[in-house]
Amino acid sequence: MATTPNPLSQANLNMTSTPDSNKGADAGAGGLRARLFHPSTRQKLLAFASLLALIVFFSFANENFLQVDNLVSILQSTAVNGVLAIACTFVIITAGIDLSVGTMMTFCAVMAGVFLTYWGLPIYFGIFAAIFFGALCGWSSGMLIAKLKVPPFIATLGMMMLLKGLSLVISGTKPIYFNDTPSFSQISQESLIGDLIPALPIPNAVLILFLVAIGAGIILNKTVFGRYTFALGSNEEALRLSGVKVDFWKIVVYTVSGAICGIAGLLIASRLNSAQPALGQGYELDAIAAVVIGGTSLSGGTGTILGTIIGAFIMSVLINGLRIMSVAQEWQTVVTGVIIILAVYMDILRRRRQ
Amino acid sequence: MQSEQTETTAGQGSAYLISLRNVTKRFPGVLALDNCQLDLLPGEVHALMGENGAGKSTLMKILSGVYQKDDGQIIVDGKEVAIDGPRAAQELGIGIIHQELNLMNHLSAAQNIFIGREPRGRFGVFLDEETLNRQTAEIFERMRLKLDPRTRVGELTVAKQQMVEIAKALSFNSRVLIMDEPTAALNNAEIDELFRIIRDLQTQGVGIVYISHKMDELRRISNRVTVMRDGKYIATVPTEETPIDTIISMMVGRQLDSAGPVVADTSANQVVLEVKGLSRGQAIRDVSFQLRKGEILGFAGLMGAGRTEVARAIFGADPLDAGEIFIHGGKAVIKSPADAVAHGIGYLSEDRKHFGLATGLDVKANVVMSSMNRFLKRGVFLDQAAIRSTAQNYVRQLAIKTPSIDQPARLLSGGNQQKIVIAKWLLRDCDILFFDEPTRGIDIGAKSEIYKLLNTLAEQGKAIVMISSELPEVLRMSHRVLVMCEGRITGELSAAEASQEKIMQLATQRPSAVAVTTTH
Numbered sequence: 001m002a003t004t005p006n007p008l009s010q011a012n013l014n015m016t017s018t019p020d021s022n023k024g025a026d027a028g029a030g031g032l033r034a035r036l037f038h039p040s041t042r043q044k045l046l047a048f049a050s051l052l053a054l055i056v057f058f059s060f061a062n063e064n065f066l067q068v069d070n071l072v073s074i075l076q077s078t079a080v081n082g083v084l085a086i087a088c089t090f091v092i093i094t095a096g097i098d099l100s101v102g103t104m105m106t107f108c109a110v111m112a113g114v115f116l117t118y119w120g121l122p123i124y125f126g127i128f129a130a131i132f133f134g135a136l137c138g139w140s141s142g143m144l145i146a147k148l149k150v151p152p153f154i155a156t157l158g159m160m161m162l163l164k165g166l167s168l169v170i171s172g173t174k175p176i177y178f179n180d181t182p183s184f185s186q187i188s189q190e191s192l193i194g195d196l197i198p199a200l201p202i203p204n205a206v207l208i209l210f211l212v213a214i215g216a217g218i219i220l221n222k223t224v225f226g227r228y229t230f231a232l233g234s235n236e237e238a239l240r241l242s243g244v245k246v247d248f249w250k251i252v253v254y255t256v257s258g259a260i261c262g263i264a265g266l267l268i269a270s271r272l273n274s275a276q277p278a279l280g281q282g283y284e285l286d287a288i289a290a291v292v293i294g295g296t297s298l299s300g301g302t303g304t305i306l307g308t309i310i311g312a313f314i315m316s317v318l319i320n321g322l323r324i325m326s327v328a329q330e331w332q333t334v335v336t337g338v339i340i341i342l343a344v345y346m347d348i349l350r351r352r353r354q
Numbered sequence: 355m356q357s358e359q360t361e362t363t364a365g366q367g368s369a370y371l372i373s374l375r376n377v378t379k380r381f382p383g384v385l386a387l388d389n390c391q392l393d394l395l396p397g398e399v400h401a402l403m404g405e406n407g408a409g410k411s412t413l414m415k416i417l418s419g420v421y422q423k424d425d426g427q428i429i430v431d432g433k434e435v436a437i438d439g440p441r442a443a444q445e446l447g448i449g450i451i452h453q454e455l456n457l458m459n460h461l462s463a464a465q466n467i468f469i470g471r472e473p474r475g476r477f478g479v480f481l482d483e484e485t486l487n488r489q490t491a492e493i494f495e496r497m498r499l500k501l502d503p504r505t506r507v508g509e510l511t512v513a514k515q516q517m518v519e520i521a522k523a524l525s526f527n528s529r530v531l532i533m534d535e536p537t538a539a540l541n542n543a544e545i546d547e548l549f550r551i552i553r554d555l556q557t558q559g560v561g562i563v564y565i566s567h568k569m570d571e572l573r574r575i576s577n578r579v580t581v582m583r584d585g586k587y588i589a590t591v592p593t594e595e596t597p598i599d600t601i602i603s604m605m606v607g608r609q610l611d612s613a614g615p616v617v618a619d620t621s622a623n624q625v626v627l628e629v630k631g632l633s634r635g636q637a638i639r640d641v642s643f644q645l646r647k648g649e650i651l652g653f654a655g656l657m658g659a660g661r662t663e664v665a666r667a668i669f670g671a672d673p674l675d676a677g678e679i680f681i682h683g684g685k686a687v688i689k690s691p692a693d694a695v696a697h698g699i700g701y702l703s704e705d706r707k708h709f710g711l712a713t714g715l716d717v718k719a720n721v722v723m724s725s726m727n728r729f730l731k732r733g734v735f736l737d738q739a740a741i742r743s744t745a746q747n748y749v750r751q752l753a754i755k756t757p758s759i760d761q762p763a764r765l766l767s768g769g770n771q772q773k774i775v776i777a778k779w780l781l782r783d784c785d786i787l788f789f790d791e792p793t794r795g796i797d798i799g800a801k802s803e804i805y806k807l808l809n810t811l812a813e814q815g816k817a818i819v820m821i822s823s824e825l826p827e828v829l830r831m832s833h834r835v836l837v838m839c840e841g842r843i844t845g846e847l848s849a850a851e852a853s854q855e856k857i858m859q860l861a862t863q864r865p866s867a868v869a870v871t872t873t874h
Binding site: 222223224225226227230231233234235237238239241242243244301302 | 465
């Protein structure tokens with residue numbers, strides 16, 4: 001059956017045979033159709049269609065929306081939230097939650113400031129510091145959750161406040177400026193792509209977002225670590241009974257997530273040319289919202305990086321578009337709230353149908 | 355009857371794939387396994403029989419490394435081994451298929467089978483999906499199973515999921531396969547398929563330990579039977595030469611508690627509850643019965659026979675496909691537990707902690723929980739004085755042992771918690787009470803108090819359905835016994851007719867296989 005080349009006859013088979021026995025055929029020549037109508041694909045298509053619809057709507061609503069400057073600004077504003085959302089995606093796939101990504105990002109930015117501005121080290125030390133301290137914070141959360149069995153919500157809530165406080169203490173509640181390291185602001189602001197193709201002045205922050213996304217996608221789908229990330233969220237007990245070191249991998253998940261927060265810290269510090277210690281709280285909710293809008297289930301086991309990226313773009317297109325249409329900021333927040341509720345409700349509908 | 359059939363095995367240990375010798379396991383307060391034995395030959399299907407709680411699953415969990423034994427020996431290929439975890443068991447070639455399948459629904463069949471042992475590609479961190487799927491396809495081929503390795507497990511039927519579990523066990527080159535009630539959720543065609551695979555494995559020399567309650571399956575598939583009872587080894591017998599009745603009497607052979615009180619004849623009492631043709635999918639199939647005033651109707655059967663499902667359906671907790679419910683002769687429409695309570699039906703669930711009690715709240719709050727609107731002052735405020743006196747009253751009446759009515763319910767013993775739940779329903783004026791495993795997790799002293807209470811309630815004219823998996827309890831308490839198997843009522847016994855053997859026979863009488871059970 002798997003070798004049947006005629007898609008028509010396979011369609012017939014699909015109707016007459018059991019769902020299990022025709023999988024071989026689906027994966028062959030008729031695979032595209034089967035994959036398009038697969039529930040997980042449908043969610044992604046839906047999210048993507050929503051994004052397109054938003055873009056089309058705002059294009060007609062206001063002629064400024066499609067201006068290159070505005071599109072670049074949308075991309076730029078997605079970068080930080082997008083990277084944070086990728087960090088959250090790992091944790092949420094394991095059926096966990098991380099409320100500390102926002103303040104962790106700030107803490108990493110502050111640590112970069114300590115290395116570069118306070119100690120005057122070369123820029124690579126600053127980059128290393130941000131990612132290293134992100135990983136360290138993530139590792140700590142992971143230890144609390146896996147070893148001490150503190151529920152993720154509480155562990156990362158505590159971590160959120162702890163890191164916020166630490167950032168303020170270390171910086172003396174004042175912003176740390178990177179004026180002594182001029183190249184630092186280039187991390188986010190310059191445009192490597194723009195240098196090559198002047199018509200596309202896409203800032204490096206966006207390039208980094210896509211590189212992180214591709215890297216995260218590969219890790220999640222092609223590596224052993226990614227497999228265990230999904231398995232943890234799907235059925236932790238089954239994974240344990242299969243002889244896998246569940247605690248170890250859970251800690252790795254939070255550590256990787258923390259390292260990615262470090263990258264977000266670099267992006268935001270570079271864009272502001274300073275580490276703003278009071279910033280950060282609230283970013284975690286935007287990140288979680290992007291993950292959820294992108295179709296990753298809070299109950300774990302499923303999720304994609306592509307979905308998360310689309311989710312992050314939906315949020316920033318929405319905010320940008322409403323702003324361009326001169327909708328008051330208060331109302332922008334209201335609309336975002338409605339969108340999140342709608343997205344989660346869609347997820348519930350989808351799971352009920354399964 | 356028993357000892358003469360026990361095989362002596364000391365001299366031929368090496369012929370066995372596995373020998374368990376004098377395995378003992380203690381849990382806090384309980385001797386779960388007391389010197390248990392089991393020998394498994396290559397290519398044999400060895401059935402492990404016993405009532406619920408006999409220790410079968412515990413023994414198998416020790417063999418598969420989920421629990422550690424306290425005493426005794428495990429001998430594999432003639433050598434004593436220590437099995438300190440699931441991994442160790444897998445490496446010895448011992449695979450287990452748990453009753454609750456342990457699969458990750460979001461992953462594919464192949465990913466599940468090789469979880470923790472994924473074929474790796476470059477740098478040892480990247481997955482080699484191609485090899486993974488090919489190796490899985492090879493295992494499926496060996497099982498003659500038509501299944502795409504890439505199918506997500508969550509999309510498979512339970513039967514197919516079980517096949518995935520078997521394939522997983524085989525992927526370890528298992529020579530010993532333990533199956534814990536593998537047919538519990540399968541239909542007849544699926545059972546045939548499972549048995550075909552088991553026979554294939556037999557010819558390849560795999561030894562299979564098969565736990566089941568179903569007598570007809572025993573005949574079809576097993577070579578030998580080992581019977582356990584109350585954590586003890588009873589006997590091992592060849593299946594062919596042993597009548598089913600003998601096996602049943604070995605299983606239930608324990609002495610009854612001293613005979614209960616002579617039960618009153620309730621057969622002329624007024625019918626308070628009648629159900630006709632209750633059906634829901636496979637779980638409840640055409641169930642009809644009557645319940646009379648002052649009667650304790652025992653519901654016997656094995657776990658999963660559909661007794662709890664029937665109670666929950668009548669109580670409005672689960673929807674019904676078909677069927678009618680009459681209360682005091684009038685047709686009742688019950689769509690929710692609230693409807694049921696309004697009709698005077700109370701349901702005391704099996705799992706008190708989850709469904710019956712708010713364990714964090716105190717005794718008085720639990721007693722008045724479902725009758726709060728009767729204790730209101732001016733429509734909104736709680737009448738604390740009335741609540742206290744009512745709670746005091748029930749504590750005295752039901753002899754609930756608690757330092758005070760302000761004690762949190764979780765600090766009370768199981769028996770006293772059960773009494774609080776009873777008080778709660780009595781306060782609601784329920785005169786039809788469903789008790790689901792009323793004495794589970796309760797110590798022996800408290801059990802007899804619960805029995806006394808049930809008898810008193812019946813004498814006061816309450817109609818009681820008692821679901822119980824403990825046969826002595828059913829026999830001691832019931833005026834009448836209904837036996838269920840696979841969602842159907844397979845028989846009704848009066849208190850005089852009922853015996854453990856008769857109940858067991860009805861409880862294992864799978865409607866689809868009656869012919870097989872009666873031919874021996």
